[in-house]
Structure formats: C-alpha cells, structure tokens
Amino acid sequence: MTNLQEVSLSPLAALDPQDEVRVVGQYYDDKTAKLVRKYGPGPRIHYHVGYYPTSEPPLRAADATPEDIRSSIRVHQEGLLQYAAKIWGAEHRLSGKVLDVGCGLGGGSLFWAQEYGADVTAVTNAPEHKPVVEAFARECGVDGKVRALVCDANRLTVDDGPYDAAVAIESSGYFNRPQWFERLARVIRPGGSVCIEEVFLTRPRGADVWAEYFYCKPATVQDYAKAAAAAGFELVDEVDATAETAPFWEESAAWTKAVLDSDNGLSAVERRQNRISLLANQAQATEWLAGGLQLGFLRFEKK
Numbered sequence: 001m002t003n004l005q006e007v008s009l010s011p012l013a014a015l016d017p018q019d020e021v022r023v024v025g026q027y028y029d030d031k032t033a034k035l036v037r038k039y040g041p042g043p044r045i046h047y048h049v050g051y052y053p054t055s056e057p058p059l060r061a062a063d064a065t066p067e068d069i070r071s072s073i074r075v076h077q078e079g080l081l082q083y084a085a086k087i088w089g090a091e092h093r094l095s096g097k098v099l100d101v102g103c104g105l106g107g108g109s110l111f112w113a114q115e116y117g118a119d120v121t122a123v124t125n126a127p128e129h130k131p132v133v134e135a136f137a138r139e140c141g142v143d144g145k146v147r148a149l150v151c152d153a154n155r156l157t158v159d160d161g162p163y164d165a166a167v168a169i170e171s172s173g174y175f176n177r178p179q180w181f182e183r184l185a186r187v188i189r190p191g192g193s194v195c196i197e198e199v200f201l202t203r204p205r206g207a208d209v210w211a212e213y214f215y216c217k218p219a220t221v222q223d224y225a226k227a228a229a230a231a232g233f234e235l236v237d238e239v240d241a242t243a244e245t246a247p248f249w250e251e252s253a254a255w256t257k258a259v260l261d262s263d264n265g266l267s268a269v270e271r272r273q274n275r276i277s278l279l280a281n282q283a284q285a286t287e288w289l290a291g292g293l294q295l296g297f298l299r300f301e302k303k
Helices: 017-039 064-086 108-114 129-140 177-187 203-212 221-230 247-261 268-290
Strands: 099-103 121-125 147-149 164-170 188-201 233-240 293-302
Touching: 017 064, 064 108, 064 188, 064 233, 064 247, 064 293, 108 147, 108 164, 121 129, 121 293, 129 147, 129 164, 129 188, 129 247, 147 177, 164 177, 164 233, 177 188, 177 221, 188 221, 203 268, 203 293, 221 233, 247 268, 268 293
Parallel strands: 099 121, 099 164, 121 147, 164 188
Antiparallel strands: 188 293, 233 293
16 A cells, blocks of 8 residues: 655655744745735635535636635635534634644634634744734734744643643644644643644645645544544544535636736736646645545544
C-alpha cells in the first residue's frame, strides 16, 4: 500500500521544525492583503472552504461580478461554521474556554465568541495577524472574549488552561500531529474535545495537489486517529462533507476569473499570481470530485 505521507510534495518536506514554523508564518503574513481582498472586508474573515447543502448551483464568472461571488463565498463559509457548530454540539462544547488553533484572521474565533459566548484564545504563528484579529474583535465588541496569541501550536503552554475544547479549521495540516496532540493533552481538560475540520488524503495525487499550493503536510483520518490515541484522545465523531463543499472551488475559481476578466488595474505580478490561483482552484475541484481529497469533521474526546 502506498504511504501517502511519503509521496507528498509539500514545500515543507525538507525543512526542520523551526524553519517550518517560520516559513508558514511568513506565507500567511504575505497573504494578509490577499485574504482581505478575496474574503473581506470583515470583521469575520474566513480562510476555508464553504458549505453548500442545497442543489443551488455556485455562481460563475460569466453571470456575476467579483463582489457577487465574494458575497456568496462568505455566506457559505459562515455556513460551514454553522454546520460545524451543529454537529459538534457547540452550545455545550464550544461555549466555554476555547482554543482556536491556526485562527487565520480570526473569523472563527469571533464566530465562537459572538454566537456561543466562548472565551477564545486565537492562536496564530503569523505575527502580522495578531493586531488584525484584535482590531476585528474590538469592532465586534468581543475584545474581552477573544485574545490573540502568536505561538507555535506545537508549543502551547498550560499557563491559562485548562481549556474545554480546541478547534482547528483547516489548520491542523500544518502541525506535527503526534506532537500537537501530545501538547493538547496538557491543556485540554478531561472530557474536553478537539474539533477538527480538515482536508484528508485518500490517494497520492490529492496529497500533491493540496500540499503544493497550501504549504501544508496533509494526512489521512487514520493518521489523525493514531496520533490522537497515543496522546489519550478518542475519535468519537466523524462526518464526511466532501460533496457539500465541492462547489466552493467552482466559486473560488469563478471569483479569480472574474477579477482577471475585469478592468481593475492589476499589475503583471498580480495577474500571474491570480492565474496560478485559478489553476490551483481548478486542480482542487478535480481532486474533490474524483475522490482524491476528503473534507471531514472530526471530534476527539480526552479520556
């Protein structure tokens, strides 16, 4: 049987752990303005796929403006968090002290704080994101409930624990999973949850497509379960939402194409970056539909 981890072409593959953290942090610092442009203006900005539970077709560049498509993407990204909240029982599992690991620009952290009253520690390894998260929290009136922390997820401390739950929305693919779960075991209370929404591998081609563009090290659900079990966590819930999230890539590609087609004064460098993004989005869509990647929601419970 092919080992999916061995065939991954992640740009992080040849780096030592400290360099990985630096490279990923710089990658996201560099993307800040792009994320705001595509998924903003905020305050709840998300950098993850959207959830499309109905048969309504995604918007296409030929039929909508970039702003129309961006608006639809944002609605469905919020829909993904609403779906996660439902299947994870957020009203009692994510309403206390929550660790949002790999928080991006804080959209999820604000969601848990505003919708469920959680006290959230928003963890990022991108220094430029900390003031952005804090500013958005003030704008939402939850600055007393959301604290941004620049930290390597593999080096979390128990200083302000224990936490009732940890959440990772398409961020866990950047972590050393055994080390991360071992560290979570120190900061999550007994009976607490680790809630993960992630893209999991089912074949080598999917590994290459996902890893090359997003600078991560994806794995299988079985890899997660093994690492979690070694640290004292049990996989108690698994939900596959691959089909319901596939339209995201069509809309994401449509937004990029609409931007390229519009007369918006893009520089030559920006046009090249957008063309690369368009090709990457199309490749993700192909793997999603072909079964090379799986979008899943996992919940682990600390024994």
